[in-house]
Amino acid sequence: MRRGLLLVGHGSHLNPNSSAPVYQHAERIRQCRIFDSVRTAFWKEEPALARAFDGWDAEDVTVVPVFIATGYFTEQVIPRELGLCGRVSRVDGRLVRYTGAIGAHPRLADVIVERAREAGAGPETAVAVLGHGTPRNPNSERNIYLQAERVARRGLFRDVVTVFLDQEPNMRDVLRFTNAATVVIVPLFVADGWHVDETIPEELELEGPDTVRDGRRIRYAGAVGTHPSLAEVILHAAEEAAGWA
DSSP: OOEEEEEEEOOOSSOGGGGHHHHHHHHHHHHHTOSSEEEEEESSSSSBGGGTTTTOOOSEEEEEEOOSSOSHIIIIIHHHHHTOOSSEEEETTEEEEEOOOGGGOTTHHHHHHHHHHHTTOOTTOEEEEEEOOOTTOGGGGHHHHHHHHHHHHTTOSSEEEEEESSSSSBGGGGGGGOOOSEEEEEEOOSSSSHIIIIIHHHHTTOOSSEEEETTEEEEEOOOGGGSTTHHHHHHHHHHHHTTOO
16 A cells, blocks of 8 residues: 655645745655655645645645644645545545644654753753744644743753743733743744744844843744754654554
């Protein structure tokens, strides 16, 4: 039976770079030669989500949404567009397994720790896990808090706090949530797009990856979703789904 893996991203008509991490992780996984074929599909770009299975000879497909939040897109849009009816479905004669959003996977905490350490985080450093958030959908914050709690339980850093771009607790108040002399901000975003590259640095008045303010230091890490080890998290999610009947 030919096995396939489908990575689903949001995509963007305005920012083509938003899909780059999905393509990069797909290529890393292809090189592992675990699946007979690996495809990508997007909601806002080509290849389109609704045609993801067209012409595909894979008989057993695992679908992994490369999304941080569990919500409207992962619970409604993707299943609807792919014709899924739960975590295991039959679509045009093929078996399709559907994992949850990668943002909920326990191993994502490993990637957050890696990003924090790359930016200089240590035992006396505070780490701020930064999510998008939105007051319009309370579920959008769930995985951000979940991953921050997982990182905090490891006891690797002085403090681990959760902040958001578009809701409270807001990232602009990050220095109020810890007394640590150095705070490493880790953006829990899929891509180094408009928010990570422009909005966040501008609103926080960052001077680059290392900013000193009032005698304290703010270090700014890269987006979690662009880290090469996210491909390993995707593979773990797919391997877990392989046991679903």
